[in-house]
Amino acid sequence: MATVTITTRPRKKGKSYIIQYLEPESGKKHHHATFRRKSLAMQEADKLRSLLDEGKLPKPRRNKKTELAQTFGSIAIKCIHEWQRRHKEGDLSTATLKGYLSFLKPLLKKWDNVVVGTISKDDLLEYRADVAASRSMALANRQMFILKQIFAKAVECKAIQEDPTSGIKYLSEKVHERKQFMQPEKVEKLLKAAAKGRAKHYLPLAILLAVEHGLSKQELLDLQWSDITLDYGETGIIRFYRTKTKVERVHRIMPRTRKALLAREAHINKMRKLRGIPHKGDYVVGHLDGSRMSEFKSAWKSVCESLGIEDFHFHDNRHTYCSNIIMAGGTLKHAKEMIGHKTLRMADRYSHLEAARENVIQDNLAAHYEDPKAMVSRKRNT
Structure with missing residues (x-):
C-alpha cells in the first residue's frame, strides 16, 4: 500500500492538516495538499492512496496566486x-x-x-x-x-x-512556396529602370547582388566593404553571411556586380568629399555616411510599378539567381551550395527547371507531332 501521511500543524485559529506522500519508485517525499478540516484531508488522502496504488502520480497542484x-x-x-x-x-x-x-x-x-x-x-x-x-x-x-x-x-x-x-x-x-523568377532579358530591363530612379546610386547594385550572387535582403543590408576584396585575382572575391542559417559563403565577383561596386565606391567617396559627410560606418548598400540602411521598400516598389511588375518581391531576385543557375546547366547541388542553403531539400523547389532545361523525350514528342511518318521511319532505322 502507498505511503500517505497527514501531519497536523497548529495555527493561531484552529489547525492545518498537511498531506504528504512517498513516490513509489524513488521513495522521495512530496507535499500534496493542505486542508483546514480534518475530514477533507482524510478524504483526499484516501483518493491519493488509491491513485498511487494504481501506479499513477498526482498532477502538481496549481498555484492560483502565481x-x-x-x-x-x-x-x-x-x-x-x-x-x-x-x-x-x-x-x-x-x-x-x-x-x-x-x-x-x-x-x-x-x-x-x-x-x-x-x-x-x-x-x-x-x-x-x-x-x-x-x-x-x-x-x-x-x-x-x-x-x-x-x-x-x-x-x-x-x-x-x-x-x-x-x-x-x-x-x-x-x-x-514562391517560385517567381526573371529571365536574363527581364533582369536587364529591371536594372535599366533602377538606374533611372532616385535610388540609382545603390538599387542597381542591390539587384545585381541578389540576381548574380543570391543575396537575401538581410545579407545585402549587412554587407560591408571589409567583406569585399576587389583586387583578388581578375574579378575579386566577396563574403556573405546569413544570420538566419548561420551559413557563410565566398563568391568570385561577377563582372557586372564588380563594375557596380566600383561605381558605388566612387560615388560615396565623391559625395563625402563634396558635402563633407563624416564617416560613420562601412556598409555597402547604406547611407552616404556608411551607416546601415534599414529598408528600401519604396525604392523597390517604385521600380516595379514603372515596369508594370506586380507581385514580385525583392526576395524573388534570390529565386531568380537559383533558377538561372539551373537554366544555365547547374544542378540542385550547385544551387544549394551557391545560395547557402543548409540542405538539398531547401533547393528542391527548383527541381522542375532541370526537366525544362533539357528533355530528350519532349523533343522527340515535338518531332513526332510535326511529322509522325518521319518519326516511325526513324524508329525503324534505329
Missing part, C-alpha cells in the same frame, strides 16, 4: 528582455530581433491582458487558422514560433503547468 498574476503580456515582456539580451550578445541579429517584435505585436493586441493560463490549445489553433486563411501559412508559422517561445517561458516561470503549444506542428508551406 497564475492569476501572470498575463500573456507580462510573460511576453520577459521574452522581449531575453531577446534583447541575446541581441547584445550577438546571438540574434538586429533584423531577427525586429522580426520577433513584429510577429509579437498582433499577439499582444489579442491577448495582452489575458491570464496566460486561460489560453487553451484550441484558442491557439483557431487563431492560427484565421491568420493562415486571411494572410498566409508563412505568417501563421512565424507567429506560432513566437507563441511557442512565450508559453515555454510561462512554464519556466511556473505561470502554467502544461504548455498548450506542445504538439502543435507548423503548417506546410510547400504549396505556397
Whole structure:
C-alpha cells in the first residue's frame, strides 16, 4: 500500500492538516495538499492512496496566486528582455530581433491582458487558422514560433503547468512556396529602370547582388566593404553571411556586380568629399555616411510599378539567381551550395527547371507531332 501521511500543524485559529506522500519508485517525499478540516484531508488522502496504488502520480497542484498574476503580456515582456539580451550578445541579429517584435505585436493586441493560463490549445489553433486563411501559412508559422517561445517561458516561470503549444506542428508551406523568377532579358530591363530612379546610386547594385550572387535582403543590408576584396585575382572575391542559417559563403565577383561596386565606391567617396559627410560606418548598400540602411521598400516598389511588375518581391531576385543557375546547366547541388542553403531539400523547389532545361523525350514528342511518318521511319532505322 502507498505511503500517505497527514501531519497536523497548529495555527493561531484552529489547525492545518498537511498531506504528504512517498513516490513509489524513488521513495522521495512530496507535499500534496493542505486542508483546514480534518475530514477533507482524510478524504483526499484516501483518493491519493488509491491513485498511487494504481501506479499513477498526482498532477502538481496549481498555484492560483502565481497564475492569476501572470498575463500573456507580462510573460511576453520577459521574452522581449531575453531577446534583447541575446541581441547584445550577438546571438540574434538586429533584423531577427525586429522580426520577433513584429510577429509579437498582433499577439499582444489579442491577448495582452489575458491570464496566460486561460489560453487553451484550441484558442491557439483557431487563431492560427484565421491568420493562415486571411494572410498566409508563412505568417501563421512565424507567429506560432513566437507563441511557442512565450508559453515555454510561462512554464519556466511556473505561470502554467502544461504548455498548450506542445504538439502543435507548423503548417506546410510547400504549396505556397514562391517560385517567381526573371529571365536574363527581364533582369536587364529591371536594372535599366533602377538606374533611372532616385535610388540609382545603390538599387542597381542591390539587384545585381541578389540576381548574380543570391543575396537575401538581410545579407545585402549587412554587407560591408571589409567583406569585399576587389583586387583578388581578375574579378575579386566577396563574403556573405546569413544570420538566419548561420551559413557563410565566398563568391568570385561577377563582372557586372564588380563594375557596380566600383561605381558605388566612387560615388560615396565623391559625395563625402563634396558635402563633407563624416564617416560613420562601412556598409555597402547604406547611407552616404556608411551607416546601415534599414529598408528600401519604396525604392523597390517604385521600380516595379514603372515596369508594370506586380507581385514580385525583392526576395524573388534570390529565386531568380537559383533558377538561372539551373537554366544555365547547374544542378540542385550547385544551387544549394551557391545560395547557402543548409540542405538539398531547401533547393528542391527548383527541381522542375532541370526537366525544362533539357528533355530528350519532349523533343522527340515535338518531332513526332510535326511529322509522325518521319518519326516511325526513324524508329525503324534505329
